[in-house]
Amino acid sequence: MKYAKWMKNVGEGFIGEMLRAAQNPEMISFAGGLPALDLFPTQDLQAAFQKVFEEQGNAALQYAQTAGYPELRSWVASQHQRSQRPARTAEVIITTGSQQGLSLLAQTFLDPGDTVFLETPTYLGAIQAFEGFRADFQMIPCDEEGILPDELEKALAFATPKFLYLIPNYQNPSGRVMGLERRIELLKVSQKYGLLLVEDNPYGELRYEGEPIPHLAELGENVIYLGTFSKVLAPGLRIGYVLADEDIIRHLEQTKEGVDLHSNNLTQRAIYEYLQKDLLPDHILKLREVYNVRRKAMVESLQTYLGDRVEMKVPAGGLFLWAKLMGVNNSFDYVQDMIRQNVLYVPGAVFYADGRVSNEMRLNYSCSTPEIIEEGMMRLARGLNQ
C-alpha cells in the first residue's frame, strides 16, 4: 500500500509495546499523562448531561457550528485576556481536544518542509501533530525556564519558522515554568522578528507552588493560545479550544470544516452547563490538593530509593516529574528491565525531535496513590540495580 511519505513504519513500535505492557494489571505505570480517574466530577457531569438532554434535547444532537457552541466560546473568551484587553468570542474556536488544536494549526499554517521551532525537550503529541504535516523541526536551546531568548534570536538569523511552539507552565515533559521576566524577554524577540508563538497551556491550573504568571497571550501580540478541559475536567470528553486573532480563527474554522465539521455538540453544551454552576474553581482546588500530595510522595520516594541515581528538580505544578538517570547513557536501555519489574516510565529520547539519546525519564504522579508511587519507586530502583 502506498501511504503518504510522512507515515512511518507502524509495525511493533515502542508506544504499542508500552501500551500493551500498561494493560497488565500488575503494572505500575508512570508512563501515561492521565488525570486521576477517581477525581473526575462524574456526578456533576452526569447532572449536566441530564439537564442538557431535558432542556435542549434534540438541538444538542443536531449538526452544529464549526467554530463551536456559541455560549461555550463566550465563556472561554470571558476567562481570558488577549494583549491586555478582554478576549472576544470571535477569537475562540472549540476543538476536539487540545490535540486537535495543534493539528489544525499545523494544517492551517504549514507547507511541507516549513520549519517549526520547538522547546528542548517538548511534548511528544505536538511533534506527532506537526509531523503529520511534514514540518521540519528546529529545537531551541532551553534552560530551566525554557526558551533562551538569545538562542532564539540566533536561530532566527538562519531560519524563518512558521511558529514557535511552547508550554510555559509546568512543561511536558520537563515540569519547568517560564518566569515573567523570561516571558517578556521572549516576547521582545518574537515581536522584533514577527515570530508567531503557539502557547499551549494544559497544566496551568495545576499549580502547587508560587503565584500564577500572566500568559504570553495576555502580555503580547501575535500569540496563539491553546487551552483544554482535559486536565481540569475530563479528557475523555475531548473538548479544548484555541484563542487567536479573528483572522486566524476563521482560517482554523475553514480547516476544521474539512476535518470533522464540528466538535461533539452535546458534550460542548454539557460542559457549558457544568461551568454555569461555577463548580470548576472548587474542583481545581481539590485536584491541586490531591496532586500535590502525590507530587510530594514521588519526590520523597524517588529520593529515598533512587537518591544517588537520579538528578531532578521538583516541579511546581502539572503532572510530571522529569529526572536524569546518573551514570546511564540511554534511558531507553532500561525499559525492558522495568517492564520485567512491572513499572513503566517514558524514556526521555521521545521528547526530542532530533532523535538524540537521552538519560532522562518522565514520571507521571497524578494517577497513582502515594502507596503505589512508593512501591513503583522501589521497583524502579530494582530495575536500575539489576
Place this chain on the structure above:
Amino acid sequence: MKYAKWMKNVGEGFIGEMLRAAQNPEMISFAGGLPALDLFPTQDLQAAFQKVFEEQGNAALQYAQTAGYPELRSWVASQHQRSQRPARTAEVIITTGSQQGLSLLAQTFLDPGDTVFLETPTYLGAIQAFEGFRADFQMIPCDEEGILPDELEKALAFATPKFLYLIPNYQNPSGRVMGLERRIELLKVSQKYGLLLVEDNPYGELRYEGEPIPHLAELGENVIYLGTFSKVLAPGLRIGYVLADEDIIRHLEQTKEGVDLHSNNLTQRAIYEYLQKDLLPDHILKLREVYNVRRKAMVESLQTYLGDRVEMKVPAGGLFLWAKLMGVNNSFDYVQDMIRQNVLYVPGAVFYADGRVSNEMRLNYSCSTPEIIEEGMMRLARGLNQ
C-alpha cells in the same frame, strides 16, 4: 499572516452567506443535509448516557484507545462483511464523524499533488477534506448509476490516483444508486489496476424503494468503507467509522493519534449502550417512513409548482433531490433572488471539483414537513419567475 498554500481566502464566502441566511427564522432552507431534529431518539440516547454514567462512570471520562471503544469496534465489525467474510474488530477504527474518516484517509494516503478520482458531481465535504491535503482531482464521467467503468479505465491509462472516492447509495448530491452489475464491473476495473476504492455510505439505510445492494467492500478487495451514526442516530455526537484492511487501520490510527488522540469516550460507550438495546432497526424503519413521505411531498410539489422548469429523477433513498433548472445557465445566479423569497437550495456548481458552471440544484427534504416543503416550492417558483 502566512497560511499554508492550500488555504483559500476565507472572507465573505458563499457558504458563510448561506449559513447566515439560514438563521433567518422566516427562511425555508433546503440547503442543509440535516436529519430531522424531531426524529432523534433523544430519550433512548439520554437513557444510554445515564446508564454509562451509572455503570462505567469515571472510566467513560478518561483518555481512551485511539482506534476506539473496543466493544463499539466489535459491534461495527459484526454488522459488516469484507470481501465475502465477516469483518474483524481490528479492521475497524472509530472516527469523529465520517468527515474525520475522509480527512484521516487524505492525511494517511496523500502527498501534495497526488491525484484523487471523484464521481461527477460529488460530496462537497469530501472535496474539502481532500483539498486540505493538496489533492489534485480528476472527475470521472458518470451516468445515472455513477462511475462509468470504461471511462474509469480510460482515465487510469493516464493517471495513477491514490484512490477513487464514491458514494454508491443515494449519492450526495445526485441521489443516484449504483446497481449490482455496475458494482461488479467497477470492481473488475479497480482490481485490474490495483485501484483503491473509498466507499462512503452515510445514507445506505435510508432506503425508500428497492432492495439493498451489497457494498463494494462486501463484493471485492481493496475497498475502504466509511460508515456513520450521523444519519441513522444523531450527527451532533460525531461518531463514524472506517472499515479497511488491518494495515490501513493501523496507519489511520497513527494519523489519528496526532489529530485528536481518540474520539469522545463517553459518547462511544453511550452509542454502544443504545445499540445493545436493539432499538436501531425500528428507529431506522421510522426514519424511512417519515423521510419517504417528505420525499414524495417534495417530488409532487416540485412537479406542481416547477414542473415545466425542472428536470429530475426521483431518488430511491437518502436525503436529497437533485434537479436541473431548465433554461437556466447557472443556478448560482438565482441564489440572491431565492434569499429574497426566503428559500434556499445549494447550487450545483459546488459539487464539481473543477469549478464548472451548473444549472443544477440540490434540495434536502429530510428536515422539512410536507407543508413547509410545499410552501418552499412555491417560493422557489416565485424566485425563478421574477
